[in-house]
Amino acid sequence: MSAYVKRLADYDIERLTEAVDAMFTASAFYGRIKPHMTVILKPNLVMRSAPEEAIITHPNVTAAVAICLLRQGADVLVAESGGGPYNTSIMKGTFRACSYTEAAEKYGFSLYTACKSTAVQLPEGKRCNTLTVTEPFVQPRETLVIDIAKLKTHGMMGYSGAVKNLFGVVPGLLKPELHSRYPEKEPFAEMLVDLCEYVHPDFSIIDAIDAMEGDGPTGGQKRFVGALVGSESPYEADMVGAKLIDMKPEEILVLKNAQERGLCAGKLSEIEVLGDDFENIVVHDFKRARSSSIDFTTRVPKFMQPLAKRILTPYPKINTAQCVGCGKCAESCPQHTITVREHKAHIEYSKCIHCFCCHEMCPKHVINIKRFSLFDL
Ligand code: SF4
Ligand code: SF4
Incomplete structure (x- = not known):
């Protein structure tokens, strides 16, 4: 597998679109898109928040991905469920507050607000065999899924990136139920890897331009890192994302679990990282979450x-x-x-x-x- 890193100074939509286009071209991802195929984008919209607070995936990152896909003739649908109740009026409010409604109107992609969900089986799950997911992510599906995470620290898990972002496919208030089922960090991480394997994103992108350090994922401080990361593997995207903030994969329980299962490379040096030289981007004094x-x-x-x-x-x-x-x-x-x-x-x-x-x-x-x-x- 390989990953791709592009240095970016800001959220300029043209430069973002060029960066995403280069990632998709380098990985031959475009070859998987057929005209009118639906591609689901899963950003992190954990709560209603303005893009400049660095809590959510910046709408221009999601819009740049959508622009690249629309040019290939795909239909693009953005789907997410934050932390509170999950219904049409709440999701419309979240999309509006996070500036996604404006971006969808401007660039021509759709927002999922039907808010339906289904209980599913995870026959391959090591820790978790049943849970409920929102409709666009139910398997088997004929769509492609692109995971578009935000690089942040996380109170419970230490790090939030491509794998943790997929917890948002569990509808609203069913998330606390999973915390109750798996109150300890290791089983919770194992469940997140089960969920990631179920969703099986076809491409993962991490918005690491403005990241969040300290007490993330919502109460920390914005910290400029200046990079966009992409990979066909969510685990390997996270290995690169973690490196950018000087965290080791063994500190991150979802990566440790994925490595033990043989789902990704054991070391960063085993991944081919294309694009810009990311070693020079690493932020060595990035503040960890106090709880981790x-x-x-x-x-x-x-x-x-x-x-x-x-x-x-x-x-x-x-x-x-x-x-x-x-x-x-x-x-x-x-x-x-x-x-x-x-x-x-x-x-x-x-x-x-x-x-x-x-x-x-x-x-x-x-x-x-x-x-x-x-x-x-
Ligand atoms: S602690 Fe925060 S979330 Fe809880 S009631 Fe007070 S303001 Fe609301
Ligand atoms: S269990 Fe404790 S940490 Fe978790 S939400 Fe309740 S009060 Fe907060």
């Missing part, structure tokens, strides 16, 4: 581990003074351990599984990730 720092609890004697875990595991903390009581955190909590009383949210910590969905979905970014100060690096 080293797990010190495994370094104490076994009998002390439950106590150590309680003290050292990062936890969500609501800045009550700034909470507006909207209830989005409670809605996304798989453990139903958040209540809103007198317009303020409160967490009952005894049932918390540290998934940080609340942190991710708070539109005011007032849920912080806290850990014992000595480890708050």
Whole structure:
């Protein structure tokens, strides 16, 4: 397999279109497109957010992919489900707030707002054999799928790129249900790889022009990286994406799991990386999510581990003074351990599984990730 990296200084639509065209040409992807074939694009629209906040896949990246496909005679449909409830009026609002409606009208692609979903079997799943996915991603399908992720840190998984982006094919509030089924990181990562194998994207692109560092995927800071990554393998796109922010594949549980299953190269040096010299783009001081720092609890004697875990595991903390009581955190909590009383949210910590969905979905970014100060690096 190979990957492709293109340096880009901004979201200029013409330069983006040239970059995507070069990726598709280099990988012979155009050869798979037949006139009027539908190609589904799956961006990351985790919440309603303006493109410049670096939370979502920038609409110009998705539009550039659409332009290349439309020129080949394909029909292009953008489909996504964010973190809250999933219905037509909510998705129309999300597409509008993320500037996707404007881009769709301008460049001539469609947005999926029917919001239907189906329970499916994953016969090859190692951890997960059944789940529900939104209609455009149900297998078998005659369409192609292009995964268009945003490069971000992630509270629970450490890193969010091409593989993690596919969690968005699970409709809205069924996502917390999967967090409840797989509350620990390793099984959750294994389920994400099962899901990735089911969706089987035909091409994966990572928007790493403006990435998000710190407490991503929604509460971190925008950080310029200046690259667009593409690959026919979502895992290998992520291996390159991780390298751009100086993370090792072994730090990223979905990549570790995919490598153990033999789904991708074991080392970055085994991948042919075309395009620009990406070694010069690497951001060495990219800030990790605080929750994904080293797990010190495994370094104490076994009998002390439950106590150590309680003290050292990062936890969500609501800045009550700034909470507006909207209830989005409670809605996304798989453990139903958040209540809103007198317009303020409160967490009952005894049932918390540290998934940080609340942190991710708070539109005011007032849920912080806290850990014992000595480890708050
Ligand atoms: S999502 Fe944020 S602002 Fe809304 S209730 Fe929860 S903590 Fe408060
Ligand atoms: S309180 Fe937050 S971190 Fe804890 S289980 Fe609920 S959503 Fe997850």
